[in-house]
Amino acid sequence: MATEQYDVVVAGAGGMGSAALYHLARRGVRVCAVERFGIAHDRGSSHGDTRIIRKAYMEHPDYVPLLHRAYALWEELEAEAAAELFARVGLLVAGDPDSEAMRGQAACYQAHDLPHEQLDAAALAVLSLPAAWRGFYDPLGGFLRVEDCVRRHVALAQKHGAKLYTGEVVLSWQREGEGVVVETTRRRLLTARLVLATGAWAVPELGRLGVAACVVRKVQLWYQGRGVEQYARGAFPCFFIADGERYFYGFPAEEPWGLKLAEHNVSHDPVADPLQLNRALTDGDQTPVRDFLARFFPALQPALSKYAVCMYSLTPDKHFVLDVHPECPAVVLGAGFSGHGFKFAPVVGEILADLALEGATQHPIEFLRLSRFAQRRS
Numbered sequence: 001m002a003t004e005q006y007d008v009v010v011a012g013a014g015g016m017g018s019a020a021l022y023h024l025a026r027r028g029v030r031v032c033a034v035e036r037f038g039i040a041h042d043r044g045s046s047h048g049d050t051r052i053i054r055k056a057y058m059e060h061p062d063y064v065p066l067l068h069r070a071y072a073l074w075e076e077l078e079a080e081a082a083a084e085l086f087a088r089v090g091l092l093v094a095g096d097p098d099s100e101a102m103r104g105q106a107a108c109y110q111a112h113d114l115p116h117e118q119l120d121a122a123a124l125a126v127l128s129l130p131a132a133w134r135g136f137y138d139p140l141g142g143f144l145r146v147e148d149c150v151r152r153h154v155a156l157a158q159k160h161g162a163k164l165y166t167g168e169v170v171l172s173w174q175r176e177g178e179g180v181v182v183e184t185t186r187r188r189l190l191t192a193r194l195v196l197a198t199g200a201w202a203v204p205e206l207g208r209l210g211v212a213a214c215v216v217r218k219v220q221l222w223y224q225g226r227g228v229e230q231y232a233r234g235a236f237p238c239f240f241i242a243d244g245e246r247y248f249y250g251f252p253a254e255e256p257w258g259l260k261l262a263e264h265n266v267s268h269d270p271v272a273d274p275l276q277l278n279r280a281l282t283d284g285d286q287t288p289v290r291d292f293l294a295r296f297f298p299a300l301q302p303a304l305s306k307y308a309v310c311m312y313s314l315t316p317d318k319h320f321v322l323d324v325h326p327e328c329p330a331v332v333l334g335a336g337f338s339g340h341g342f343k344f345a346p347v348v349g350e351i352l353a354d355l356a357l358e359g360a361t362q363h364p365i366e367f368l369r370l371s372r373f374a375q376r377r378s
């Protein structure tokens with residue numbers, strides 16, 4: 001078995017690993033990524049055409065500084081891309097003003113000076129919302145073309161000299177002196193630093209570190225049908241709707257698949273082994289979304305045109321884990337992106353590169369470090 005030497009090895013070249021690979025390669029270090037499938041594959045958490053991006057962050061206002069940097073990096077990444085990566089179509093957030101989501105959104109606008117427009121139900125007539133509901137229109141929102149973003153990060157990383165091994169699995173890693181030895185299905189890698197960006201496959205490692213994370217199966221659905229043109233790109237933005245405690249989100253209709261939408265927190269179908277994920281559409285998969293469409297999109301007669309099954313890696317507080325491994329300072333961990341991480345991919349890549357090369361980062365990530373779980377347990 002061949003032995004190779006690197007400054008940094010990145011395990012996993014999905015959403016976050018591809019970004020880390022690029023940020024490491026552009027700093028001139030000798031770096032490789034090992035990816036069990038291909039680039040922009042459909043077995044992990046970074047597929048299904050689109051991901052919402054937004055700056056006003058109801059989940060936690062501390063994400064906003066990271067988003068400022070992520071937006072700048074997406075713009076850079078897109079600059080010489082052949083096709084659109086970031087569709088700036090705006091985002092509507094709507095719901096009962098007393099709901100947690102709407103209160104979180106309002107709190108974020110209070111904490112940060114971000115452009116927005118407040119809307120009442122009359123202004124949202126196309127959606128048939130309850131009269132007491134309100135909306136925020138976020139002109140900075142939109143969507144990212146998820147697979148193209150992954151491909152772009154990898155292509156630019158390779159341009160900067162990164163090596164890529166696909167169809168190859170990281171089997172184990174262990175500390176060796178100041179560095180790490182990584183065994184894959186094809187080779188032995190001696191490296192000064194290892195970045196673990198293995199998505200749903202990183203959840204057992206989080207468990208070993210005392211973080212009770214879990215993987216859940218999530219379904220993305222696309223609909224065509226009579227009335228879909230009312231919700232087409234140009235006429236309609238991305239949307240996030242809080243129906244009480246049930247959150248739904250979606251994307252304006254585009255050809256050939258139409259309107260894409262999904263529920264965010266209704267189903268919690270656990271996945272014991274990501275390799276055994278049920279990728280077929282099951283009987284109940286459409287039920288919450290069809291009910292949602294019937295209530296709020298009455299002009300649409302939905303006909304399913306496509307679906308994709310994906311995984312969320314949920315931490316107990318639904319915030320990410322970005323940190324140096326507490327048992328091995330040569331290992332850096334980017335995991336637990338809890339169903340809302342993709343929009344951060346370039347800044348996460350930059351942070352993982354900082355942590356790997358400097359052991360620290362200027363980015364404000366204290367609220368994402370592992371120590372927050374230890375504090376809660378004590």
Ligand SMILES: Cc1cc2nc3c(=O)[nH]c(=O)nc-3n(C[C@H](O)[C@H](O)[C@H](O)COP(=O)(O)OP(=O)(O)OC[C@H]3O[C@@H](n4cnc5c(N)ncnc54)[C@H](O)[C@@H]3O)c2cc1C
Nearest residue numbers: 012014015016036044045046052170199310337341342343
């Ligand atoms: C249905 C759905 C909708 C979402 N919507 C949004 C949204 O609108 N906006 C948003 O910002 N975020 C969203 N997210 C979240 C976002 O997509 C994820 O947080 C992000 O893609 C996670 O990236 P990752 O790199 O951690 O995982 P992945 O992209 O899955 O990458 C992990 C990679 O590691 C590889 N790997 C694993 N183990 C090994 C090993 N041992 N050896 C080699 N390779 C290995 C895997 O093959 C995989 O390619 C959504 C997620 C889902 C599932």
